[in-house]
Amino acid sequence: MLVQALGLGGLLVALYALYVETSMKADEFYEPACVTRWGSCATVFKSDYAHLLSHWGLVSKNGQWDLSLATLGAMNYAVYIAYPLWRAPTLLLTLSLASCGFSIYLLYVLKVVLQDFCVVCTTFHVINFSMFAFGALPEYRRRKIFKAD
Numbered sequence: 826m827l828v829q830a831l832g833l834g835g836l837l838v839a840l841y842a843l844y845v846e847t848s849m850k851a852d853e854f855y856e857p858a859c860v861t862r863w864g865s866c867a868t869v870f871k872s873d874y875a876h877l878l879s880h881w882g883l884v885s886k887n888g889q890w891d892l893s894l895a896t897l898g899a900m901n902y903a904v905y906i907a908y909p910l911w912r913a914p915t916l917l918l919t920l921s922l923a924s925c926g927f928s929i930y931l932l933y934v935l936k937v938v939l940q941d942f943c944v945v946c947t948t949f950h951v952i953n954f955s956m957f958a959f960g961a962l963p964e965y966r967r968r969k970i971f972k973a974d
């Protein structure tokens with residue numbers, strides 16, 4: 826099913842992002858493959874915005890709960906993959922809307938604040954919007970029409 830497939834795609838990209846993040850932390854000269862001629866994913870990963878929770882002052886910087894976007898993404902996509910286990914279309918819709926909200930905010934940060942192009946981030950955006958349009962919304966409608974829950 827599409828929700829799971831998109832979740833799996835997202836998880837793989839998030840794991841890649843996590844790998845890049847870790848490698849950059851370990852070696853300051855590390856050049857990730859997602860640094861292209863059009864823009865660099867490294868700029869984003871190194872920026873404050875890669876740790877939104879501390880950026881917003883919700884948790885302390887570099888603390889245990891200062892999870893990176895890649896980590897949060899991986900967790901979230903894992904929840905999508907497990908959808909058949911919890912099957913709640915309204916929750917799915919809410920979660921997916923939140924992902925889109927994040928994407929819109931991060932798109933703004935990327936274009937306006939950092940003025941960068943980042944392949945990995947673009948993939949996340951495409952997955953997040955597709956999850957809503959082709960995954961969560963149709964699932965929600967199907968379930969509501971047939972009153973399956």
Ligand SMILES: *[C@@H]1O[C@H](CO)[C@@H](O)[C@H](O)[C@H]1NC(C)=O
Binds near residue numbers: 898
């Ligand atoms: C996409 O969705 C994931 C999971 O909900 C979220 O962590 C992420 O911030 C969203 N946006 C982007 C650009 O990664």
